[in-house]
Amino acid sequence: MPEIKAAGGVLIAISPQLPDKSMTTAERHTLTFRVLSDVGNAVARRFGLVFELPDYLRPVYQGFNLDLGQYNGEPHAFELPIPATFIIDREGIIRLAFVDPDYTRRLEPAEVVTALKSL
């Protein structure tokens, strides 16, 4: 994060979670980057990222005692964004787009910094 800032970028994280559920009050006040609440996935939808958790996966989440309705609100409880990272330049154009349904693979922070420096 400090490297991103040093490279001139501002980091924001967006999830469909209700703001209450995102973190404890203490955490809310100590964040170094903004966490935004996209309840209903309206913004994620415009980036082309939204999918619905397939039926066969829902019992798995329930088995984990994970009631997505509580986190995300109804009726969109089972809609999720594909994890993705975009770099948007000052003209509003996307300069980096990392979209990967495999949630165990993520963009290396170093790649973000390199991309920011090349803008």
Add this chain to the structure above:
Amino acid sequence: MALADELIALRAKAQARVGPEVFGIMTRAVDELQQSGIVERSLKVGDRAPEFSLPDALGQTVHSKDLLAAGPLVVSFYRGGW
């Protein structure tokens, strides 16, 4: 260790914790997503990003336009903290 390595290690741990059947179900969901073509439908380099306004953790509305006036934005979408 690099993020990718950490995630591979985490994934192996998760697999051990939930057992092969559940892990298989979750992997299947990922594969189906990849095959569904949704990645092709998502925004690409060169596309114009939509402007957006969303509340932050403190209830303040954040406008992408305002943030972009100050510099480039790194926007990360994730499923949630759970």
